Amino acid sequence: MDTKNLKYFVGVARYGSINQAAKAMYISQPQLSHIIKSIEEEVGFDLFQRTNQGVRLTRNGESFLSHCQVILDEMDSLDRFINQTHQQGSRLVVSMTRFSHTAVCFNEVVCRHQDQESLFLRLRETDAMDVVDDVASGYSEIGVLHFSVSESESMLRNFENKRLRFQSIARFKPYVFLSMNHELLRGKEVRELDIRDLLNYGFVRYIGQYEDFFYHIATENGIVDLNDSAKIAYVNDRMEQIRLLARSNFYTIGIPKYPDEGMHYNVVNIPLRATNEHLRFGILTKESKRPTDIEDEFIVELKSRYGALSDEAEAAAQ
Numbered sequence: 001m002d003t004k005n006l007k008y009f010v011g012v013a014r015y016g017s018i019n020q021a022a023k024a025m026y027i028s029q030p031q032l033s034h035i036i037k038s039i040e041e042e043v044g045f046d047l048f049q050r051t052n053q054g055v056r057l058t059r060n061g062e063s064f065l066s067h068c069q070v071i072l073d074e075m076d077s078l079d080r081f082i083n084q085t086h087q088q089g090s091r092l093v094v095s096m097t098r099f100s101h102t103a104v105c106f107n108e109v110v111c112r113h114q115d116q117e118s119l120f121l122r123l124r125e126t127d128a129m130d131v132v133d134d135v136a137s138g139y140s141e142i143g144v145l146h147f148s149v150s151e152s153e154s155m156l157r158n159f160e161n162k163r164l165r166f167q168s169i170a171r172f173k174p175y176v177f178l179s180m181n182h183e184l185l186r187g188k189e190v191r192e193l194d195i196r197d198l199l200n201y202g203f204v205r206y207i208g209q210y211e212d213f214f215y216h217i218a219t220e221n222g223i224v225d226l227n228d229s230a231k232i233a234y235v236n237d238r239m240e241q242i243r244l245l246a247r248s249n250f251y252t253i254g255i256p257k258y259p260d261e262g263m264h265y266n267v268v269n270i271p272l273r274a275t276n277e278h279l280r281f282g283i284l285t286k287e288s289k290r291p292t293d294i295e296d297e298f299i300v301e302l303k304s305r306y307g308a309l310s311d312e313a314e315a316a317a318q
Contacts, residue, residue, distance in 0.1 A: 144282075166284055
C-alpha cells in the first residue's frame with residue numbers, strides 16, 4: 001500500500017472533510033475522493049461514513065487510522081536513522097518537483113565533487129506536497145518546487161506554519177512542448193499556441209503527478225484541466241516523455257527550454273496564448289538551518305540557471 005495514500009487518509013481523518021483536507025494538502029477534491037475510495041477497495045471495508053457535514057471514521061476506520069499512524073511514525077524514524085548514518089563528509093539531500101533544470105543543477109554539483117573521499121548524495125523527484133513534507137521532517141535538507149502564483153498565499157502560509165524558509169528564484173508562463181513535425185507547426189511560423197488548439201491531441205504527463213500545477217491551465221475562459229484530456233500518455237521519466245513527443249502529435253506543458261537532449265530529439269517549446277497562468281519556482285529549507293558549503297553551491301547553481309531561463313523568456317516575449 002502506498003504510504004503517500006496513507007498520509008492522505010490521515011489528513012481526511014484529521015479534518016473530518018475531504019474538501020478541507022484537499023485544500024490543506026494541495027490536491028483536488030475529486031482526486032482525494034478517488035484515493036480514499038481506492039484505499040477502501042484495497043482493504044475491503046469502509047473507512048468513513050459520508051454525511052452532509054463531512055466524513056466520520058467508521059469503527060474499522062478508527063482501527064485502520066491507529067495502524068497508519070504507527071506506520072508513518074516508523075517511516076519518519078527510519079528516514080531520520082538513515083540521515084544520521086551519513087553525517088560524515090559532504091551531503092547534498094534534495095527533494096524536487098519534476099523539472100529537468102533542477103536535476104541538471106544537482107548533477108553539475110555532484111560532478112564537481114565526485115573525487116571527494118566521502119559523499120552522501122540523494123535526489124528525490126516527487127510532488128509539491130511531498131517536497132514540503134520531506135524538508136519539514138528532515139528527510140531532505142533542500143526542497144525545490146513550483147506552484148501556481150494564484151496559490152502563493154496559501155503555500156507561503158503553509159511554509160510559515162511548518163517553519164520553513166522559501167526563496168523565490170523565478171516565475172514563468174507555461175510553454176507547450178511538441179515535435180518540430182507536429183501537425184500544428186507544419187509549413188507555419190508559430191509564435192504562440194492556444195491550449196484549445198491542443199485539446200484534440202494526446203497529452204503526455206508523469207504517473208502520479210495529478211496535482212502538478214501545469215495540468216490546470218487558467219485561461220480567459222476559465223480553467224482547462226488537462227487531467228480530463230481524452231488522450232493521455234503516462235510516463236515515468238523525462239527521456240520517455242521526450243522520445244514520445246518527438247515521434248508523435250502528443251504534447252506536454254512545461255517551462256521554457258528543455259535541457260540539451262530536447263534539441264537532439266527535435267522537440268520545441270512554444271509559449272501559450274491567452275493564459276493567465278504563471279508558475280513560481282523556489283527553494284525550501286528549514287528556518288533554523290544554515291546551509292553547508294555544498295548546499296550553498298547547489299543553491300547558487302539553481303539561482304543562476306533559473307535566473308538565466310527567466311531572463312531569456314522575458315527577452316523572447318518582448
